[in-house]
Amino acid sequence: MISFITKKAKYLFPGYFALVMATGALSIGSYMLGYSLFSTILLVINTVAYCVLWVLTIIRILFYFQNIIHDVTHHMKGPGFFTLVAGTSVYGSQLIIVGHSHLMSQALWVFAIILWVIIMYTFFTAVTIRKEKPTIEEGINGAWLIASVATQSVSILGTLLSPYMNGQAREAVLFFTLAMYFLGCMLYLNIITLIFYRFTFVKFKFEALTPPYWINMGAVAITTLAGSTLILHAELWQLLNQITPFLKGFTLFFWITGTWWIPLLFILMIWRHVINQHPISYEPQYWGMAFPLAMYMTSTYQFSKAVEVEFLMFVPHVMFYIAIAAWLFGFIGLFRRLWMEWKEKIYL
Secondary structure, eight states: OHHHHHHHHHTOOTTTTHHHHHHHHHHHHHHHTTOHHHHHHHHHHHHHHHHHHHHHHHHHHHHOHHHHHHHHTSTTTGGGGHHHHHHHHHHHHHHHHTTOOOHHHHHHHHHHHHHHHHHHHHHHHHHHHOSSOOOHHHHOOGGGGHHHHHHHHHHHHHHHHGGGOOHHHHHHHHHHHHHHHHHHHHHHHHHHHHHHHHHHHSOOOGGGOOGGGGHHHHHHHHHHHHHHHHHHTGGGOHHHHHTHHHHHHHHHHHHHHHHHHHHHHHHHHHIIIIISOOOOOOOGGGHHHHHHHHHHHHHHHHHHHHTTOGGGGHHHHHHHHHHHHHHHHHHHHHHHHHHHHHHHHHHO
16 A cells, blocks of 8 residues: 555656646536535535545655656656646635635645745746747647746735735735736746747647647636625725726726637647547546636626626536536546456566
C-alpha cells in the first residue's frame, strides 16, 4: 500500500487539482440552481479529493523534489501547477457558498495567494530565461490559461470573503481582488493570442487536441464569474460602485467570448473523436474539460443576476446536465483506473 501511494506521488500529474476545480464549480453551480443535497455530497467528495491530492503533493515535495523542479520549469508541464492555486481557491469558495463557513476559507485564501506568487514567478521566470526553448507548436497548449484561471479564482474567493471584513480591511481586500481580476484578464488576452495563432497558422494534429484546450472557454467563464462577483458586491466599496458600468461591459465581453468557444470546441471534438476515430478514454488531463463546462454553468447563472438578464437563466439549467455527465465520466474513469492499477499491483 505504501509503495503504491509513493509511486502515485512520484508520478503525480501536476494538473490533478483540476479535479478539485471541476468538483467545486459543479457543486457551487448545483447549489445555486437549488440542488442542495447534491452540492453537499460534492463538497464532501471534494474535501476528500483536496486532502488526498495534498498528501500526494507533500510526499512528492519531500521525497521527489527534483521532479517538482523539473515539472514546474517545463513549458508543457509547468502550467499544471496553477491548478494548486485554482483548486485551493475554488474549494474555499465552495466552503463559503455550499458549506456556509468562511473561517477555513480565509486561511485557504492566504494559502492560495502564497501559492500564486511562488508558482507564477517561478514558472514564468523559468520559461523566460531557459536557453533552449520549444517551438510554439511544442511549447504551448490550453493549460497555459490556467495561469489566468488561478488569478481569477483568487479574486473570486477574496470578494466572497469581503462581507466578513470591516472598514479599510474590506476596501483593501476588494482593491486586491479587483486588481487580480484585471490581471487575470491581461493573462488571458496575452496567452489566448498565442493559442489562437497555433490553432490557425501552425500545423495542428488531432492527437494534440487534448482536453485542456477546453480551458480556452473555461478561463473566460471564470473571468465572467469574477467580474459578476465583483458587480454583486459593488455596494461594499465606493470605487466598485463607480466602475460597475465598465465591469458589466467587460464581463459581458468575456461571457460572449466563452460562449463563442463552445460550438468550436465541440466541432473540434467531433473532428478528433468521430472523423479521426481517436478513442475517448479517461486521463488526468480530462478534468481540464470537466471544469470549464461546470464553470460556464456557474458563471452564466451569476452573470445573469449581475446584469439582470433573466432570460439567460435557461442556460445554466441546460449546462447542468452536460456538466454532470462530464463530471461523472471523469469520476468513474478515475476510480476505474485506480482499481485497475491496484489489481495489477496485487497480482504482481
